[in-house]
Amino acid sequence: MSSLCGRRLGFVSWGAVFAAFVLTPACDRSTAIRKPAQASSVRDDRPSFVILLADDLGWGDVGYHGSEIQTPNIDALARTGVRLEQFYVLPICSPTRAALLTGRYPMRYGLQAAVLKPFSEAALPVEERTLAEVLRGAGYATAMVGKWHLGHYSPHFRPEARGFDYFYGCYEGRTDHFMHAMWSRNGQPVLDEGYSTDRIADEAVRLLQERDAARPMFLFVSFTAPHEPLQAPDAAIRKYRHVADARRRVYMAMVDRMDEAIGRIVAAVDDAGMRDNTLIAFLSDNGATEDYGGDNGPLSRGKGSLYEGGVRSPAILNWPARLAPAVEQRPLHVVDVFPTLLGLARIAPDDGRPLDGVDLWPFLTAETAPPHEELLLNVTPWDGALRIGDWKYFERRREGKRFRRLYNLRDDPAERVDLAEQYPQRLEQMAARLAEYRAQSAELIAKPMRRPEDRPVEANP
Structure with a gap:
């Protein structure tokens, strides 16, 4: 193991850690996705969805944008999918995740200005209906692995209560990549060993292998890399030993390892016989922080900034059976993911809250006007x-x-x-x-x- 940033839990005490889990009402310890009380014997032919979200990945840090980092699996998704070259996110973590899961600008519910701090009493408002809640209500199996970062002070704020049948990962925004002190499975603490990116991939692959083939699936894979602390396995770092800057070297290794994880997950989709009926989306939550080794390419500034380097993300939609390879240059936004997936799932949102996003599918598959003025x-x-x-x-x-x-x-x-x-x-x-x-x-x-x-x-x- 190699690390450039020491392990720390910030201001959170171990007593608080204990209280967060032990004083939480009993949660499901199962490693399986919960099934509906009345399961149908009829196979549901609606598509499955896999979202792959990187954490603080720079626009210039993928091979298909000219990076020296080896990202063959991400590049394969780009080569066989639709590259969204002007795809916008929010400048920091929590707002982007909120926008992705609600289809609404975070300013609609007050979550646009800051990330959620550890044990903050704030959270994505429970009145906001999430993508997972809508899909689960329509019969989808829903699972999330990795980083939540949308509030966990109350059990009502956590992914298990926000539409996900199954959750494995960390609730907070920053985690040590080798010491998983704050990780949980369905609300119960776990102390699994290993590198966080590998553990996230392991869990995603297992869920794909053990899924209920009669139900469509929504799998949200929210990586903790390449967010600092800068840590990666020694073997991955050695691949970039020619890079003089130590921070850049470890950052590159983190992206490389995440790419390997993505390759494993895509292979699991193939092995499960799901590929022809599964949309895979890849994106980052915001731009990279250059102080921690990231590269936003020709774009200005980075994470935390409203300049392009902070809010333009590398993004791909991949579904070879339905989407021809293309490079899309018109501006799109992370709020578009929600209505696009609902449209493909043949679901009409019914909670009365207007969406800021639009369904991109007609725009991507036919010659239609740009979706956003x-x-x-x-x-x-x-x-x-x-x-x-x-x-x-x-x-x-x-x-x-x-x-x-x-x-x-x-x-x-x-x-x-x-x-x-x-x-x-x-x-x-x-x-x-x-x-x-x-x-x-x-x-x-x-x-x-x-x-x-x-x-x-x-x-x-």
Whole structure:
């Protein structure tokens, strides 16, 4: 084992760890996906879904984007699937996961501004219906392995209560990759040995092998890599011993190992005879942190930023039986996953909450108009960004001042040239539209530990 960052549990005490699990009502210790009380003997022919979510993966850190990191399995998904080259997520972990599972911008329920801290009393509001809840209610077997990071203070906040028949992994946002002190299986603590990426793959493969073939399946694989702490097996690190920067070397090894895990999971889908009727989606929750070895390619900034390096993710949809290989350059968003999967599952959402995402399937399989006229990249009390067509508006508020930028992403994807002065009318129109979104925002339920407006103004915000 190799590690560049020491193990720590932050401010969480072992007493709190004990209380979180032992004082929780008894949970299912089974390793199998729960079955409905009245199972049907008729085989359900609706498609299965496998979502593969990387944690802090840079846009430039996959082989098909020119990376030196060896990612043959991700590259194979890209080569035989649809590459979504302008796919947007939120700039940090919890908001993206919330958007993925609800199909709604996190500003609708106050989760757009910060990640959920360990043992925070905040969570994805229980009023928000998750993708897993809808699919399970319609007869799908639902399972999640890996990182949750949407609240666990109350058992009602945890994945077992949010639509997943089965959960194995960590509730928190940061975990030691070798010491699984905070991991659980269906609410019960586990102390499994091994590297976290390998354990996640082991569990995903087992679930695919043991699934109920009569039911379609939703499997959410939420990797903890390559999020810091920078840790990887020695064998993986040795593959990149020629890389001088120690942080970059371990980061590359983490991505490499995740790619191997993805290869195992895809192979399990094939071996289970599911491939022709399964949509596989691959994406990251946000951009990489360059201080921890990540590379966002030609895009500006990284994790935590509303510049493209923070919110544009490598993304793939792969279903060779139904989707021809393609490179899609039009802007799409993580909120689109929810309605797209529901459309394929022939389910109409019925809880009355309007979705921000749209069903991408007609757009991907036929010559139809772009699905979005505009995309909200995020909005908080202190910053925000909006995309309309090729134009991107960005604003930041600091020390009572507002800094605004306008970019044409078709001509300037790296956001080097600010066009605010050349196009003042467009600037004001997009600023007004962002203000409308801000006015619609719910009260924040999670706030940064230090308010961004208190930080020094950057020379180039």
